Amino acid sequence: MQHTAPLSATPAAYLAKHSPDAPVLFIAPSVLQATARRFQADFDGLVTYAVKANDRTEVLSNLVAAGITTFDVASPAEMAAVRAVCPQAVLHYNNPVRSAAEVKAGIAAGVYSWSIDDMSELAKLRDVPRDNEVAVRFALPVKGAAYDFGSKFGAAPEQAAALLRAVVEMGFTPSMCFHPGTQCNDPQAWVQYVHAAADILRAAGVSIKRMNIGGGFAVDRGFDAPDHRAVFAAVKAALVESFGAEAPTLLCEPGRAMVADAAVLATRIKGMRNEGRTVFLNDGIYGGLPDLRDMGLSGLVDVVGPEGALRQGAPTPRVVFGPTCDSLDRLPDGLPMPEDAQTGDYLLFGGMGAYSIAMSTAFNGYGLAGVALVSDLGAQPKRKAA
The missing domain is CATH 2.40.37.10 (Lyase, Ornithine Decarboxylase; Chain A, domain 1)
Structure with a gap:
């Protein structure tokens, strides 16, 4: 025993x-599980976990115990870490720049969702099963975060529209994703992205079933408590305003806010x-x-x-x-x-x-x-x- x-x-x-x-x-499993359950209760969509924030087995196993079964992985090593704890987990490979060997490893690991922000990266996915989802990651010059991810990843809106059309032409399930930046506590950052996503989709002539609103949710560092519910409410209102009855379902990928x-x-x-x-x-x-x-x-x-x-x-x-x-x-x-x-x-x-x-x-x-x-x-x- x-x-x-x-x-x-x-x-x-x-x-x-x-x-x-x-x-x-020192990790408190009770706090970790409570945070995961709170995200799932408050967010109207699928809550995933960005493994890069903390890939320890103690963390992953407690998140699974709290009901998290979808994970944002950025490398083959993170895929293996998740599979060791939850063999049936759904993997989203949202690091948009990959080597050929990493693409092969993602296919072998059973990755379902992939993100891209450039035509050259889409071309690398030629051997990915066509029933997989490919999300076009785009970037805007929005404020409100401690530092911005847009300088490294994310297509401009015009390029994103072309990428969406190419994703459809290759036979993948199209989606969109973005990340407002680290430690972001301004709901308007997400609102701007949601409105822009609708504009890009109209320009591309493409519809999507779901959209990833990223991570970046702020944590309390001892000065100002974040209001995640305000962010979620603003996103939902923007979704209705921009998409109406054709609104896609949502997913998010907190890392810092899930485990800090x-x-x-x-x-x-x-x-x-x-x-x-x-x-x-x-x-x-x-x-x-x-x-x-x-x-x-x-x-x-x-x-x-x-x-x-x-x-x-x-x-x-x-x-x-x-x-x-x-x-x-x-x-x-x-x-x-x-x-x-x-x-x-x-x-x-x-x-x-x-x-x-x-x-x-x-x-x-x-x-x-x-x-x-x-x-x-x-x-x-x-x-x-x-």
Whole structure:
């Protein structure tokens, strides 16, 4: 009989018991499953998961337990990770640039839906079964995201219309997809895309049965709580206005918004200098904290002592370095930490389920590799943006 060890109650309890000297990502399955169920309840369409945010088995298996059975994969490795957890999963291969070997791997893995944004990429799909869906990915110069994906992927509207016609001519099931950009909290970004999609389809003389509105849904980083329901309501209204009775069904592919809130990253203070104003951690931008470099400091940071007690001193801005020998291994300046923080304490970064362990390297022999499951993540602080 298989034995499963009981979960630690909280990250602080685990740290007090085990005193790890390497960074640990704490995942709460209850939070992860609740987020997945909330997306499925609130979104009027198919909810898929963008595996790139976190491909750990612990994450994928809990999403499947919560009812997620369709996954956005960007590589053969992600296909294999999903199939290992859910052999019957539906795979959407929405990385629009692929090698011939990757196309072959996608066919072998049973990918159903493919995205393209260029005629050369459509030509690579000549051996894909004709009952598959091919979605034309297009891009617009919309605002509202932390950074835009349109500079890398997405056809211009005129090109998208030509691609749709070519998809139909090759015998595939046509569809459309877009991505408004990372950490987007402006419903109007999605509205503009929905209206543009209708215009493109009219220009192409093509109809579609469903449309992928992408990911990019914002998460709470400790400053402003996102309103996903407002986004979904705006999309539904735009769909009715643009398509009327011929509106396609929808699907979305949250990555960050699906997993971020379900994890806390614990790092340890290795040393302090300049009367505590400079802090050295056992993890940094080459490990589990690259997202802070790209997105800015988080407002979800606690400090606990080795025994698990919360430090409650007045917050003081610090300069924070990671553990490697590279001087670039530095977080944005001004991370608030309690004035009574000490060497040996743990910093708990909330909202770190996405793009933490997924992007961690082993540079200099450091990096985030440890995962522990917990029953509860504990209360997370909320701070005003600087």
